[in-house]
Amino acid sequence: MRIAIGSDHAGFLQKAPLAEYLRSQGHEVVDCGPATDDRCDYPDFGDKVARLVAAGKVDRGVLICGTGLGIAMTADKVPGVRAVPIQTVEFARLCREHNNANVIGLSGRFVSLMDNEAILDTFLTTEFAGGRHTGRVEKIMREDDPSFAGVPEDFGL
Numbered sequence: 001m002r003i004a005i006g007s008d009h010a011g012f013l014q015k016a017p018l019a020e021y022l023r024s025q026g027h028e029v030v031d032c033g034p035a036t037d038d039r040c041d042y043p044d045f046g047d048k049v050a051r052l053v054a055a056g057k058v059d060r061g062v063l064i065c066g067t068g069l070g071i072a073m074t075a076d077k078v079p080g081v082r083a084v085p086i087q088t089v090e091f092a093r094l095c096r097e098h099n100n101a102n103v104i105g106l107s108g109r110f111v112s113l114m115d116n117e118a119i120l121d122t123f124l125t126t127e128f129a130g131g132r133h134t135g136r137v138e139k140i141m142r143e144d145d146p147s148f149a150g151v152p153e154d155f156g157l
């Protein structure tokens with residue numbers, strides 16, 4: 001697969017080893033930065049990786065910040081992207097089988113490199129299950145349609 005990887009300063013320490021790990025597994029890796037561990041803003045790098053995924057330039061995105069939360073939130077704002085923060089192998093499997101996630105947010109501060117490698121193995125090898133999950137994922141993606149906006153019903157608010 002072709003994979004884009006990015007982080008902030010809090011995920012920087014794991015970025016190069018994870019990129020190397022992915023290459024050792026036969027993947028092509030595009031490093032979207034940062035180039036140093038200087039303090040930086042995770043949205044800048046989450047956005048770059050997400051846009052490569054949305055444009056179809058890469059197959060998947062891998063993002064690392066302190067928690068994996070903020071950088072995944074950023075990526076998920078880009079139309080076409082389904083980004084999730086993941087801390088366990090089981091959730092890595094489920095985000096692929098049920099949600100067809102194409103970008104993963106990893107924690108560089110709370111999850112070890114070895115555990116993140118195992119999470120990535122699962123994220124990259126698990127197929128979307130389709131079936132009953134297809135329509136649900138389609139409903140997520142309708143949020144990208146500009147005509148699908150506003151409050152759908154009057155809840156008396």
Ligand code: RB5
Pocket residue numbers: 008010011042065066067068069070071
């Ligand atoms: C940086 O201190 C930290 O806030 C960031 O890496 C991330 O955890 C945000 O979600």
